[in-house]
Amino acid sequence: MSKTSIEWSxxxxxxxxxxxxxxxxxxxxxLNCYARILSKRLQEMGQTKYQNGFSVTLHEGTLNDPFKWxxxxxxxxxxxxxxxxxxxxxxxxxxxFKTMNDTPQHTYQVLTKRSERLKExxxxxxxxxxIWMGVSVEHQDLLYRIDHLREVPAAVRFLSLEPLLxxxxxLDLSNIHWAIVGGESGHKARPMEQEWVDEIHIQxxxxxxxxxxxxxxxxxxxxxxxxxxxxxxxxxxxTERNS
Numbered sequence: 001m002s003k004t005s006i007e008w009s010x011x012x013x014x015x016x017x018x019x020x021x022x023x024x025x026x027x028x029x030x031l032n033c034y035a036r037i038l039s040k041r042l043q044e045m046g047q048t049k050y051q052n053g054f055s056v057t058l059h060e061g062t063l064n065d066p067f068k069w070x071x072x073x074x075x076x077x078x079x080x081x082x083x084x085x086x087x088x089x090x091x092x093x094x095x096x097f098k099t100m101n102d103t104p105q106h107t108y109q110v111l112t113k114r115s116e117r118l119k120e121x122x123x124x125x126x127x128x129x130x131i132w133m134g135v136s137v138e139h140q141d142l143l144y145r146i147d148h149l150r151e152v153p154a155a156v157r158f159l160s161l162e163p164l165l166x167x168x169x170x171l172d173l174s175n176i177h178w179a180i181v182g183g184e185s186g187h188k189a190r191p192m193e194q195e196w197v198d199e200i201h202i203q204x205x206x207x208x209x210x211x212x213x214x215x216x217x218x219x220x221x222x223x224x225x226x227x228x229x230x231x232x233x234x235x236x237x238x239t240e241r242n243s
Contacts, residue, residue, distance in 0.1 A: 007214050007226070007234070008180055009076040009109055015063055015096050016081045016088055017049060018056040022113050029113065029138035029163055032188050035080045056087040063099050072105045084114035090121055101128045107239070111136060111160055115148035122152045129239065132156035134178075139165045143172075150175050156237045162214060163189075167196045173207035178237035183217025183224075192217060197228060210235035 004012045017039065021030035035054070042050040049059060066075070077083060077100075083093060100108045111134040112118055118135070127133075133154035135145040138161070149157050156177045161168065163184030173179070181200055183192035197213065204211040213233040216224035226232055 004076060004079065006076060006079070008212055008236075010074040012076045012079040013062065013065060013108075014049075014059065014078055014080045015099075016056065016058050016078060016083065016085075016092070018052060018054045019081050019085055020056070020087075024142065025113055025136075025138070028142070028165060029136055032163075032184060032186050032190075034186065037186075039080060056081065056085055058088065058092055060095075063095055066099055066103045066106055069106065072107070075106050075108045077108050077110045082112050082114055083110055084112040084117045084121075086114070086117065090124065093121070094125065097125045097131070100131050101126050104128060104130050106130060108132065109134065109158075111158075113145070115145035119148040119151055127153045127155070129155040132158055132178075132237070134158035134160055134180075136160045136162070137168070138163055140168055140170075143168070143170075146172060146176065155239060158237065161200060163217065164192045164196055164200075165190060167193075167199060169199055171200065171203050173203060173209045176207075176209055178210050178212065178235075179204050180212045180214055182214030183221075185215065185217040185219075185221040187219050189218050194228075201228075201233075210237050212236070 002012050039050050039054040043053045107130050109132045113136045115135050131154055133152050135149045137145055137159055158178035159176060160180045162182035164181055181197055184190050201211050211233050212235055213226055213228045215221050215226045218224045
């Protein structure tokens, strides 16, 4: 477990590390992947967990970690990987889910770009109420991921619209419980227009979907901040429903 600066979570848990870009995301959300850059840095520092760099690596020894945490946590699962990556066997995914199922005191946030695989295997997994499932949608060409997510019986289904790389004027937010919006950060960050953010915010208001504005991003994300129209938007999903 590691504390995280990610605004919408508390800690990260990485039972696997490493990734590759889905074909349709290679020039979109994955182009300037922060996890790939950080993995290289951690490898150079001699971190054992990252001895394979950004190659997909399973860490069986971390599966019991959540049982050791004394207080309930809001946990971002696989911040340095994608649990639905095709190189991660279904048997290992089931082990991760078993840990989440057996630690109901924690709330787990799982985020994937592999919505096709999610659609394929979700019925083989046990979806206890403490598991939130999300998909990344950075561009309108990836809207189909939301349809795949809608089929999953997670207590909370959420969207990570980050890095937002274009307008999303026609979001279908039916049976979606949360939307996170953010711009790309880093030296090569691509710009995000305020009108894109406002458009999504209006759609969330109309659909009664909680809206979380994470950051403007840019080369100095701290300086750019996360203020939108004079305020921060930290709305979180209700956990009292399962629809």
